[in-house]
Amino acid sequence: MALLNALIHSWHLNNIHSRYSFGYWGNLLVVVFSMVSTTGWNVINSISGASVLAALSDNKCPQWAGVIIICTTVWIICALGITWIHRVDAYLWIPPMIVWCVAAGTGASSLHGAAIKSPTGANGAAAALSFIAVVFSFAVSWINCAADYNVRMPVNTPRSRIFFATYVGILVPTILVQTLGAALYSGTETSAAWKLAYNVYGVGGPLKMALEPAGGFGKFLMVLAGLSSIPVSYIPTFLPVRFTNVE
Amino acid sequence: MAVATLSTGMVGGSMGLSFWDCFAIILVVNIASCLLPAWTASFGLTGLRMTTFS
Numbered sequence: 001m002a003l004l005n006a007l008i009h010s011w012h013l014n015n016i017h018s019r020y021s022f023g024y025w026g027n028l029l030v031v032v033f034s035m036v037s038t039t040g041w042n043v044i045n046s047i048s049g050a051s052v053l054a055a056l057s058d059n060k061c062p063q064w065a066g067v068i069i070i071c072t073t074v075w076i077i078c079a080l081g082i083t084w085i086h087r088v089d090a091y092l093w094i095p096p097m098i099v100w101c102v103a104a105g106t107g108a109s110s111l112h113g114a115a116i117k118s119p120t121g122a123n124g125a126a127a128a129l130s131f132i133a134v135v136f137s138f139a140v141s142w143i144n145c146a147a148d149y150n151v152r153m154p155v156n157t158p159r160s161r162i163f164f165a166t167y168v169g170i171l172v173p174t175i176l177v178q179t180l181g182a183a184l185y186s187g188t189e190t191s192a193a194w195k196l197a198y199n200v201y202g203v204g205g206p207l208k209m210a211l212e213p214a215g216g217f218g219k220f221l222m223v224l225a226g227l228s229s230i231p232v233s234y235i236p237t238f239l240p241v242r243f244t245n246v247e
Numbered sequence: 248m249a250v251a252t253l254s255t256g257m258v259g260g261s262m263g264l265s266f267w268d269c270f271a272i273i274l275v276v277n278i279a280s281c282l283l284p285a286w287t288a289s290f291g292l293t294g295l296r297m298t299t300f301s
Contacts, residue, residue: 048251096249111266118265127262128272135276138255142284150288159289167285173248175277181256182269188260203254228249 034144041141042233046070048203049229055197055204056222066226074233085234086152096228097173099211099221100180106218107184107210115189135178142170184210 022030050066061069077088118124146166153162184206187194197205207225211218259269 044254045249045251048254049249052250100248100253113266116260116263116265118268119263123263127259127264128268131259131262131264131269131272132276134255134258135273136280138252139277139280140283142281143287146284146288147290163285163289166288167281170284171277171281174252174281175273177248177252178256178273178277179270181253182259182266182273183256184253185257185260186266198257203250203257206257207250207253225250229251232249232251 037141037144042071042074045229045233046074049226051202052204052207052222052226055201055208056219056226059201070227070229070233073227073230077230078234082148082151086149089149089231089234092228092231093173095224099225099228100177102214102218102221103184103207103210103225104180106213107187107206110187110191110194110209111183112186112190113183115186138178139170139174146170 046067047063049070050063053061053066053069054063077085119127150157150162150166181203185198187206187209188198189195191209194206194209197209199205201208204222204226208222211221214221256269256273259272260266264272
């Protein structure tokens with residue numbers, strides 16, 4: 001309990017505490033760690049978004065170009081400041097939600113719950129534990145920036161309300177979209193075309209196949225899906241700035 | 248949630264896990280692990296730093 005209290009106390013003071021705990025040069029190490037964490041997060045986001053743009057354009061927009069488009073847009077919006085980030089983020093959750101709903105509907109006929117049989121024994125345990133680690137690491141990656149989404153709330157907002165809103169806000173869409181991802185992957189086991197699309201484009205392949213029945217509207221939704229990487233990268237990109245400001 | 252979340256959901260299948268096993272893991276692990284960012288969000292002061300300086 002003493003250790004827990006010490007941790008809570010240090011996290012309350014957060015960046016100031018890192019400055020006074022580690023000193024000027026020590027805090028630079030915190031900045032570097034923050035930059036590494038942020039880079040990893042943005043790499044995953046931008047590559048995933050770029051794979052969707054590559055699949056949409058049949059590789060006319062290669063992944064490296066998609067990464068540049070996404071990262072440059074993130075940088076521009078970050079340069080506008082936290083107020084604009086929150087203004088934009090207040091609405092940019094809507095297009096991806098439409099994309100996932102349409103993809104689930106138009107791709108449903110190709111999804112099969114029993115398409116893959118899990119391995120048993122040690123191989124099954126290894127696969128399950130590895131996937132547990134991936135899912136866990138995805139959720140906890142919000143830890144160092146979740147509070148930054150609440151800065152415009154009134155200062156007297158009850159902590160329980162912030163806790164509940166953050167929990168539901170992360171939990172519900174994460175479960176739904178990750179489940180859709182698992183379902184879309186099942187299509188690669190029953191369709192050679194889906195399998196080929198996944199092997200060539202990664203996550204963008206099955207998404208493209210799922211949205212194909214929607215025609216031109218489906219292509220438009222692919223663009224939205226690719227660009228959905230932008231809004232989730234603003235705040236993490238701000239993280240190193242935050243720590244650097246303590247200097 | 249962005250396309251990276253979709254990509255995370257596909258990892259289980261690519262490891263050989265069935266859809267229902269993936270779903271069970273996604274559900275249980277997220278119910279537990281999302282408590283952590285919700286907890287740290289309730290501290291609020293990381294955001295205060297950003298508001299102060301930007």
